[in-house]
Amino acid sequence: MPAFVWLTVLTALRILGRNRLRAGLTVLGIVIGVGAVIAMVSIGEGAKQAVQKQIATMGTNVIFIWPGSTTAGGVRGAQGGAVTLTVADALDLKKKIPLLSDTGWYNKSSTQIVNGNRNWNSYTYGASPSVLTIRDWAFSSGGPFTQAELDNAARVALLGQTVVENLFDPGEEPVGSLIRIKNVPFRVIGVLSPKGQSASGSDQDDIVFIPFNTAERKVFGTLFLGSVVAVVASTDRVEDLADAVEQIRQVMRSRHHLQGEQPDDFVIRTQVDIGKVQEGTSETLTVMLMVIASVSLLVGGIGIMNILLVSVTERTREIGVRMAVGAKRLHILTQFLIEAMTLSVIGGCVGILFGVFAARLTTVIAGWPTVIATQTVAIAFVFSVGVGLVFGLYPANKAARLNPIEALRYE
Amino acid sequence: MNPLIICEDIWKVYRVGDVEVLALRGLSLTIEQGEFVAIMGSSGSGKSTLMNILGCLDPPTRGQYRLNGVEVGCLRPDQLAEIRNQQIGFVFQSFNLIPRTSALENAQLPLFYRGLSLKEQRALASAALQRVGLRGREHHAPTQLSGGQQQRVAIARALVTSPSLLLADEPTGNLDTQSSREIMGILEGLNRDGITVILVTHEIDIAAYASREIVIKDGQILSDRATKGRPHVVGV
Numbered sequence: 001m002p003a004f005v006w007l008t009v010l011t012a013l014r015i016l017g018r019n020r021l022r023a024g025l026t027v028l029g030i031v032i033g034v035g036a037v038i039a040m041v042s043i044g045e046g047a048k049q050a051v052q053k054q055i056a057t058m059g060t061n062v063i064f065i066w067p068g069s070t071t072a073g074g075v076r077g078a079q080g081g082a083v084t085l086t087v088a089d090a091l092d093l094k095k096k097i098p099l100l101s102d103t104g105w106y107n108k109s110s111t112q113i114v115n116g117n118r119n120w121n122s123y124t125y126g127a128s129p130s131v132l133t134i135r136d137w138a139f140s141s142g143g144p145f146t147q148a149e150l151d152n153a154a155r156v157a158l159l160g161q162t163v164v165e166n167l168f169d170p171g172e173e174p175v176g177s178l179i180r181i182k183n184v185p186f187r188v189i190g191v192l193s194p195k196g197q198s199a200s201g202s203d204q205d206d207i208v209f210i211p212f213n214t215a216e217r218k219v220f221g222t223l224f225l226g227s228v229v230a231v232v233a234s235t236d237r238v239e240d241l242a243d244a245v246e247q248i249r250q251v252m253r254s255r256h257h258l259q260g261e262q263p264d265d266f267v268i269r270t271q272v273d274i275g276k277v278q279e280g281t282s283e284t285l286t287v288m289l290m291v292i293a294s295v296s297l298l299v300g301g302i303g304i305m306n307i308l309l310v311s312v313t314e315r316t317r318e319i320g321v322r323m324a325v326g327a328k329r330l331h332i333l334t335q336f337l338i339e340a341m342t343l344s345v346i347g348g349c350v351g352i353l354f355g356v357f358a359a360r361l362t363t364v365i366a367g368w369p370t371v372i373a374t375q376t377v378a379i380a381f382v383f384s385v386g387v388g389l390v391f392g393l394y395p396a397n398k399a400a401r402l403n404p405i406e407a408l409r410y411e
Numbered sequence: 412m413n414p415l416i417i418c419e420d421i422w423k424v425y426r427v428g429d430v431e432v433l434a435l436r437g438l439s440l441t442i443e444q445g446e447f448v449a450i451m452g453s454s455g456s457g458k459s460t461l462m463n464i465l466g467c468l469d470p471p472t473r474g475q476y477r478l479n480g481v482e483v484g485c486l487r488p489d490q491l492a493e494i495r496n497q498q499i500g501f502v503f504q505s506f507n508l509i510p511r512t513s514a515l516e517n518a519q520l521p522l523f524y525r526g527l528s529l530k531e532q533r534a535l536a537s538a539a540l541q542r543v544g545l546r547g548r549e550h551h552a553p554t555q556l557s558g559g560q561q562q563r564v565a566i567a568r569a570l571v572t573s574p575s576l577l578l579a580d581e582p583t584g585n586l587d588t589q590s591s592r593e594i595m596g597i598l599e600g601l602n603r604d605g606i607t608v609i610l611v612t613h614e615i616d617i618a619a620y621a622s623r624e625i626v627i628k629d630g631q632i633l634s635d636r637a638t639k640g641r642p643h644v645v646g647v
Contacts, residue, residue, distance in 0.1 A: 003526060003527070003528055003529060004523065004524075004526055007523060007529065018511060317507065318509050318510075320507075321507045321508075321509065321520075322509075322520065322524075323468075323492065324466070324468060324495060324501050324507075325495065325496065325501065325520050325521040325524065325568065326492050326493065326495050326496020326497075326521050326524040326525070326572075327492060327524050328488075328489045328492045328493070328524070329488065329489060329492075330489075331524055404468045404469075405463050405468050405469050408468075408503070408507065
């Protein structure tokens with residue numbers, strides 16, 4: 001049988017070669033379908049990986065705890081409106097939950113920052129040193145502040161890349177220089193490595209870190225001592241996140257004296273939760289792509305079926321001769337199926353090339369990141385073979401069921 | 412030796428709309444191996460139907476047809492295809508070569524369905540082409556060949572499997588006198604080599620090449636006689 005299959009493929013290629021224009025027009029549907037899917041999946045995949053990179057900039061296995069909304073006389077305020085989270089919460093969580101590798105806390109405030117004759121408005125974070133490690137902040141020069149600097153409320157600051165760009169000349173070394181945050185002088189002891197855009201689109205490098213205690217006592221001022229806008233925590237292993245979240249909830253409820261039916265007065269989100277939102281978006285995109293792909297493959301398949309039916313009619317006599325000299329039904333069926341699959345595979349391959357080219361072109365022209373996954377290409381290929389098989393079946397079966405006498409007599 | 416073909420009380424009924432057409436009406440026939448038989452008759456006499464049945468293209472409605480001792484009537488289409496491939500060669504009036512395909516590949520076709528390797532197919536097919544005098548034309552397409560040459564390719568295709576039976580349906584119907592003579596010469600030669608040849612024709616001078624002449628009328632045998640002047644070959 002292998003010799004038979006191989007020779008049939010050659011025959012099919014020769015027959016298609018005779019009618020290049022017809023074959024080309026027939027496979028156009030498949031080419032466009034497969035090409036569009038490859039291009040769009042590549043763009044989607046590129047976007048997905050870009051988002052994953054952004055999510056990774058949040059840190060590793062990070063858990064965020066924010067205050068819940070206030071409820072005053074039945075009117076619910078915005079999330080974070082309540083002032084319920086404290087430094088003590090963060091410390092207690094770390095003490096009571098061994099799963100947590102570390103906890104951190106911070107307040108933030110929009111501040112005017114001055115260096116000599118330049119100024120810039122940026123969010124200043126009054127944070128515990130652990131925030132820097134939990135969120136995986138690296139340094140391009142200098143280093144973090146210490147526990148001692150936190151305890152002593154030292155006037156030291158870490159600057160994000162965007163802040164540096166706006167306050168210093170290019171090439172000027174910020175570490176060691178003196179700046180003023182809300183008119184309070186600070187010494188710059190470190191410059192943070194850039195993280196780029198966050199998953200929600202904000203500039204993560206437009207940031208200043210100062211020790212929490214310094215912020216509370218000397219810069220922001222505060223209504224309730226020890227209150228924070230967020231607590232962050234991390235686990236060593238990603239699998240522990242769910243357990244850790246549950247334990248945090250228990251500890252927080254008991255610390256905040258919440259009983260029975262009372263709702264949480266805080267919100268817990270993990271990096272995984274935030275990632276899932278993005279995944280949901282890309283899943284919707286994937287489903288849409290699959291719909292487009294199915295429609296175009298369907299149209300392409302119908303084209304192949306149509307041209308094969310024409311071919312069966314045109315070659316009725318040939319089929320009769322083949323049957324007369326001993327072709328069995330399976331032989332005829334295989335021959336036409338192979339012709340259909342040859343068409344669809346050629347269409348699929350051209351489509352793949354076309355799609356890859358389109359994706360590359362998108363990267364070059366629009367600057368969008370694209371990722372051509374081997375898996376996508378493989379699936380597109382398998383699908384185009386499948387289309388040939390499915391839509392070739394009816395014409396092939398029609399050919400195989402011809403009566404040899406009538407086929408030989410066909411004019 | 413057993414006869415090659417034994418037909419006993421063969422009936423063939425076609426249904427054309429509501430009308431039943433009796434193409435063959437209780438025809439019985441025995442053909443020995445090595446015979447050269449001409450089947451004659453006017454159109455509508457049933458000779459083509461008989462040809463189709465003898466060629467295992469169509470089973471009889473009723474009656475027995477034994478080819479080489481095998482009862483053919485009850486076989487399934489694929490089994491018939493195998494018998495055609497193994498035992499029967501066809502030569503048609505309109506040559507029926509596959510267009511835009513070389514003489515060699517046309518002659519290879521039956522071997523292709525036998526599943527032989529390409530090398531074996533080529534060797535046997537070029538030997539067959541040589542036998543019909545087409546050496547050097549292996550790679551010509553049908554359109555590059557004259558009618559007589561095309562029919563020779565068809566004969567090569569028929570004999571490439573070394574069949575025991577060669578069925579020629581008006582093989583010279585589309586040919587001029589000279590080509591007809593050449594084609595009949597080839598068939599005669601093949602018969603001399605031991606192949607049973609059954610020839611359907613309505614031309615008396617073509618039928619004269621055969622050693623036995625059967626005339627069919629209204630689905631029955633009108634006459635069956637050995638042709639004078641030529642030996643009625645029985646056996647090999």
